[in-house]
Amino acid sequence: MMMETVQAAEMLPGLERIRARFITMLVDRLDELEQLCDNMYEDAPDLAALEMSKNILHKIAGSAGTLGMTTLGDAARTCENQIISFLESSQPGLEQIFDSLGEFAELAEGLVAPSH
Amino acid sequence: MRILAVDDDPIILELLSELLATMDTEHDVMTADSAIDALELLARPETEPFDCFLLDIQMPGMDGIELCRKLRETTQYARVPVLMITAMSDKNYIDNAFTAGATDYVTKPFDITELRFRIKNAESRVSGDSALTKKIFAVQRSEAKTGDPNEKVSLNEPVPIMDVDGVIDYFAFENYVTQLSRGSLFGSTVFAFSIRRIQELYNQSTAFGFECLITDTSEAISDCLKPHQFLISYAGNGTFVCVVEGGHRPDLDRLTDQINLAIHDMDLHFCDGRKLDFRLCAGQAFRLIWRAGRNVIDAVLEAHASAEEEAIRREKMQDEYWLSERAG
Numbered sequence: 001m002m003m004e005t006v007q008a009a010e011m012l013p014g015l016e017r018i019r020a021r022f023i024t025m026l027v028d029r030l031d032e033l034e035q036l037c038d039n040m041y042e043d044a045p046d047l048a049a050l051e052m053s054k055n056i057l058h059k060i061a062g063s064a065g066t067l068g069m070t071t072l073g074d075a076a077r078t079c080e081n082q083i084i085s086f087l088e089s090s091q092p093g094l095e096q097i098f099d100s101l102g103e104f105a106e107l108a109e110g111l112v113a114p115s116h
Numbered sequence: 117m118r119i120l121a122v123d124d125d126p127i128i129l130e131l132l133s134e135l136l137a138t139m140d141t142e143h144d145v146m147t148a149d150s151a152i153d154a155l156e157l158l159a160r161p162e163t164e165p166f167d168c169f170l171l172d173i174q175m176p177g178m179d180g181i182e183l184c185r186k187l188r189e190t191t192q193y194a195r196v197p198v199l200m201i202t203a204m205s206d207k208n209y210i211d212n213a214f215t216a217g218a219t220d221y222v223t224k225p226f227d228i229t230e231l232r233f234r235i236k237n238a239e240s241r242v243s244g245d246s247a248l249t250k251k252i253f254a255v256q257r258s259e260a261k262t263g264d265p266n267e268k269v270s271l272n273e274p275v276p277i278m279d280v281d282g283v284i285d286y287f288a289f290e291n292y293v294t295q296l297s298r299g300s301l302f303g304s305t306v307f308a309f310s311i312r313r314i315q316e317l318y319n320q321s322t323a324f325g326f327e328c329l330i331t332d333t334s335e336a337i338s339d340c341l342k343p344h345q346f347l348i349s350y351a352g353n354g355t356f357v358c359v360v361e362g363g364h365r366p367d368l369d370r371l372t373d374q375i376n377l378a379i380h381d382m383d384l385h386f387c388d389g390r391k392l393d394f395r396l397c398a399g400q401a402f403r404l405i406w407r408a409g410r411n412v413i414d415a416v417l418e419a420h421a422s423a424e425e426e427a428i429r430r431e432k433m434q435d436e437y438w439l440s441e442r443a444g
Contacts, residue, residue: 012228014134022127058174062203063127065225073225077203 019067027112029056030105037101045094047087054083057104072111075104117239118144118164122154122183123172123201131226132170139232141239151178155186158193165192167242168235171218173202173209181209181216188217188278195276195285197238210292214284214347220291241287268323271315272352275330281338282346286357289349293359293404293412306359306415307366307401308423309337309375311394312431314354325387330354333396336378340371355423357416359404368398397430399423 012018033056036049057080064073079100082092121132129147136143146166148154154171157163169187171180180200187193200213203224210221219241222234269275274286284292296304311317311333318326330350337348337356345361360366376395384392399422402415 012131012134012138014137015131018127018130018134021130025127055176058203059125059127062224063125063131066131066228067127067225070225 117167121170151183185216219288304404308419310423310427311354340374
């Protein structure tokens with residue numbers, strides 16, 4: 001993750017400040033994602049919560065890569081795409097979506113942890 | 117340039133502001149976090165006009181495509197550069213954005229060098245410096261210079277065409293085809309139609325009449341290309357460049373006949389009441405497959421040139437036929 005950030009930071013002088021804000025927001029966004037998925041089970045998908053989760057992941061995916069956090073951005077994009085697919089065709093199952101969300105959350109935790 | 121960036125993600129807005137602040141040219145950047153906020157800002161009497169827009173496609177409520185459409189409906193922003201920001205790999209979003217009037221697009225996550233290039237490209241369009249845009253913006257420059265709506269656009273300049281399905285301006289068309297990925301190019305074909313004896317028609321038309329002729333022709337082409345996925349652009353000199361996707365192989369002879377019939381059925385007339393009778397011809401079709409060492413634009417130019425050559429060849433043949441008939 002560090003290797004990814006160095007190259008992007010060189011290109012924009014204010015990127016460190018924006019990255020710090022992104023990390024702060026990531027804490028809130030992770031909390032929000034957890035709350036949205038809190039009461040959802042494989043046999044009882046909450047479509048509205050999934051739609052909101054998709055929007056949060058979409059934002060993370062859009063900005064993380066530009067800020068040099070490509071792996072996190074890709075993980076968010078994977079979750080977003082799986083939710084889109086689920087909302088359209090119920091595939092893949094919620095189990096797989098939760099697995100991907102878990103991987104994404106672990107990556108995000110790794111970024112958030114040093115300052116929190 | 118005065119730029120309005122619209123995105124519901126504050127991080128993206130901050131990134132864009134930061135990026136634009138580091139460019140060689142100074143930009144005055146304002147931001148809005150939704151399409152509705154942007155429209156409210158634009159409606160305020162004290163808001164100074166913008167030269168360029170950066171619009172996120174996927175926003176809750178009104179999305180960027182709808183906002184772009186609304187901007188294009190206004191006289192003030194009918195022609196300003198609109199760059200769409202998209203995280204969508206789905207090409208349909210991008211196609212819809214161009215159809216709604218976008219001039220270019222950038223994808224998230226941003227490649228900063230690419231984004232700078234795109235902004236500079238838009239800036240060139242605004243200032244009229246770019247070789248690509250000169251011919252298009254000569255239209256606006258001449259209007260601004262004289263303020264005379266009756267002044268005719270030069271024959272080789274693209275006439276802006278509004279409200280015809282699938283018709284976008286030439287600047288946007290070039291941006292579109294040059295940005296298509298190798299995967300998206302797969303299955304795309306470019307070809308062009310030229311109006312025969314365009315110089316004569318141009319000489320005989322008023323400014324308004326010529327614009328109607330071009331718009332009506334583009335409508336006929338658009339109607340005949342349905343239901344395929346396509347984009348059309350008027351490149352000037354009576355030539356329309358078209359790209360069709362999805363592996364569709366156009367039967368150009370049949371298509372030309374259909375278009376000519378559609379134009380005939382429109383029963384067009386010059387402004388002075390004389391019957392307006394003209395025909396189109398097609399050039400060669402070129403697949404837009406990725407070609408090592410060659411630009412996609414080369415294929416567009418080849419398609420364009422082949423249609424114009426065909427128009428000249430057909431008229432020459434017809435002239436020679438009449439001459440030989442008369443001699444006989």
